Amino acid sequence: MLMQPLYDKLKLLRLPGVKEALQEQMQTPKYAELNFEERFGLLIDHEMTLREDRRLERRLRDARFRERSACLADLDISAARGLDRKLILSLSHGDWIHQHLNILITGATGVGKTYLGCVLGRCACEQGFSVFYGKSSRILVDLESSHGDGTWSKMLNSLAKTRVLILDDWFREPLSPEQIHSLLEIFDDRWQKGSTILISQLPVQEWHSHFSEPTLADAILDRILHNSYKIEMLGESLRKLNFKKKEKI
Numbered sequence: 001m002l003m004q005p006l007y008d009k010l011k012l013l014r015l016p017g018v019k020e021a022l023q024e025q026m027q028t029p030k031y032a033e034l035n036f037e038e039r040f041g042l043l044i045d046h047e048m049t050l051r052e053d054r055r056l057e058r059r060l061r062d063a064r065f066r067e068r069s070a071c072l073a074d075l076d077i078s079a080a081r082g083l084d085r086k087l088i089l090s091l092s093h094g095d096w097i098h099q100h101l102n103i104l105i106t107g108a109t110g111v112g113k114t115y116l117g118c119v120l121g122r123c124a125c126e127q128g129f130s131v132f133y134g135k136s137s138r139i140l141v142d143l144e145s146s147h148g149d150g151t152w153s154k155m156l157n158s159l160a161k162t163r164v165l166i167l168d169d170w171f172r173e174p175l176s177p178e179q180i181h182s183l184l185e186i187f188d189d190r191w192q193k194g195s196t197i198l199i200s201q202l203p204v205q206e207w208h209s210h211f212s213e214p215t216l217a218d219a220i221l222d223r224i225l226h227n228s229y230k231i232e233m234l235g236e237s238l239r240k241l242n243f244k245k246k247e248k249i
Contacts, residue, residue: 017047056125063121063131066168070118081112082234091120091229094127096195097163102228103197104204110237113199117166120197129163136167140179160189170200171210180216187223196224204230 003026010019021043025031031039060068072092077085091103103120105113121131139159146152159165165186175183190196202210204225211217 015047017050018043020050021046055128059125059128059130060122063125063133065118065121065133067115067118070115070122072119072123075116075119076112080235082107082232083116087229087231088116092123094124094129096229097124097127097129100192100195100227102195102224104224104228104230105197105199105233106201106203106231107233108237109201111233111235113201113233114168116231116233117168117197117199121164121166124164130161131164131166132159132162133166133168135169136171137169137173139167140175140182143182144178156185156189159186160193162194164195164197165190166197166199168199170198171202171207172200175211177212180211180213180220184216184220187220191223198224203232 003022007019007023010016010022025039025042031042034042072088075088077083077088096103103117105117107113118133121133124131143152143155146155187196200207208214208217208221211220
């Protein structure tokens with residue numbers, strides 16, 4: 001049988017996984033031992049796996065992680081870093097996202113807060129959730145700019161629809177009144193619809209005092225704090241430790 005016409009049809013039908021798996025079956029004698037249903041099932045399985053891999057690649061690309069190579073296997077889950085292994089492994093399964101809960105990650109500079117946030121974000125991508133990572137200040141500046149070009153509502157809708165929003169460097173810079181109002185819009189839209197990971201050097205108990213408007217602070221933090229996992233990371237700066245290791249080599 002001439003296989004090329006069949007391969008061409010599979011390409012036209014956009015079934016690259018079936019095509020790849022069929023080519024492998026035709027070149028590997030061991031598949032002759034399987035019946036039709038078994039071989040056909042393997043073709044479908046390969047197509048589904050390929051499509052899911054591509055969807056994951058797209059979710060990871062759209063997330064725009066700062067730590068693109070961050071993964072759970074490389075995370076130092078130890079009590080010395082203030083991490084509860086059981087909790088981190090539980091969070092990696094994504095149940096907190098289904099429940100629309102948040103995660104607040106705090107600690108000194110360099111202890112690995114961003115890395116942990118990106119690890120949990122990647123786990124969310126692997127569970128099929130949409131994720132977006134960004135510096136808080138940049139997102140708020142973009143929102144301010146969007147008022148001028150008429151895309152403010154579109155940007156807010158995009159943030160609202162994202163299942164896991166990661167805001168890094170939370171409170172790194174002072175917030176203007178306009179930015180505070182934008183935050184209220186963001187968290188109001190996301191209430192009971194999405195989950196947020198906030199990453200900050202400031203302890204949670206100091207957050208309220210960094211808002212210039214106490215009433216808005218109450219409204220924003222009420223939508224964040226009471227349904228959140230709080231993770232305070234400990235230890236020396238990983239950048240400092242890595243520098244010391246390089247000096248010894």
